[in-house]
Amino acid sequence: MSIWEYANPKKFIATTAPVIPWAFGGAILCIVVGLIWGFFLTPDADRFGSTVKIIYLHVPSAMIAINGWIMMLVASLIWLIRRHHVSALAAKAAAPVGMVMTLIALWTGAVWGQPMWGTWWAWDPRLTSFLILFLFYLGYVALWEAIPDPDQAADLTSVLCLVGSVFALLSRYAVYFWNQGLHQGATLSMDSEQHIADVFWVPLVVCIAGFILLFVALVLMRTGTEIRLRRLRALERQAQRAAA
Numbered sequence: 001m002s003i004w005e006y007a008n009p010k011k012f013i014a015t016t017a018p019v020i021p022w023a024f025g026g027a028i029l030c031i032v033v034g035l036i037w038g039f040f041l042t043p044d045a046d047r048f049g050s051t052v053k054i055i056y057l058h059v060p061s062a063m064i065a066i067n068g069w070i071m072m073l074v075a076s077l078i079w080l081i082r083r084h085h086v087s088a089l090a091a092k093a094a095a096p097v098g099m100v101m102t103l104i105a106l107w108t109g110a111v112w113g114q115p116m117w118g119t120w121w122a123w124d125p126r127l128t129s130f131l132i133l134f135l136f137y138l139g140y141v142a143l144w145e146a147i148p149d150p151d152q153a154a155d156l157t158s159v160l161c162l163v164g165s166v167f168a169l170l171s172r173y174a175v176y177f178w179n180q181g182l183h184q185g186a187t188l189s190m191d192s193e194q195h196i197a198d199v200f201w202v203p204l205v206v207c208i209a210g211f212i213l214l215f216v217a218l219v220l221m222r223t224g225t226e227i228r229l230r231r232l233r234a235l236e237r238q239a240q241r242a243a244a
Contacts, residue, residue: 007084009227016220023217030210038203051115056204058108060211061101062130068098068215069133069161069168072140076158086223088154089230091161092144093222097215099137106134129167136164150230 006012038056075091078084109127110120121127140157147153 004082004084007082007086009086009231012086013224013227016224020217020220020224023213023220027210027213027217030206030213032210034203034205034207034210038200038207042199042203051112052200054108054112055200056207058105058112059204060208061108062105063208064211064215065098065102065105065130065133066168068094068101069137069164071219072098072161073165073168076161079154080158085154085230086227088150088158089226090219090223091157092154093226094215094219095137095140095144097218097222099134099141101211101215102130102134102137106130133164133167136160136167140164150233 006015035056039053042053072091072094075087075094078087079091106127109130113122114120140160143157143160144153147156
């Protein structure tokens, strides 16, 4: 069995439809358990107090924001190379989800930054690249809506996705490219000196799993919706030509 079989819209919908409820259920369970565990059952951090608990929203949303764009990049490349409509529609479906996750990450980052740095915002390399990533998400969604021809819209948004991927990578690795900046190092790291304490790590991983499942469920559901809308518009055009 080849993975390209799922480029068939009917095959894609038939395969993913049973997965969506389970993904939503797992997402709700993990997010609820992770947030209750993290916010109410873990102690305050020695250096940061209760403010550290914002990581249970900030870290998962930031991870989804960055990796969501990477997923869109892969789907866009598949569209440009193989012209599979499902891949273009999957990228389109993921964009609003990633945009909301980026907004959540920016907001929670500001909530963290105000007590820790004494300011809601700083033109830190990582923060700035993350803000630009949000603007790329916004532009991507707007470009899909502005172009009536779906294939042309898929082409142009795919090119935009390629360019925006630079800032997705900068958002992830800016703290390694520049030594300056307020943003701390990676929360999850192989370095024992940087790695978050185990008491915070376990509920954080549960929250991350929940956000990943939520992203998967939303993207699969929205992709199925986009496939049905594309089919409906094709039928409408056929009816209009027949009537003419």
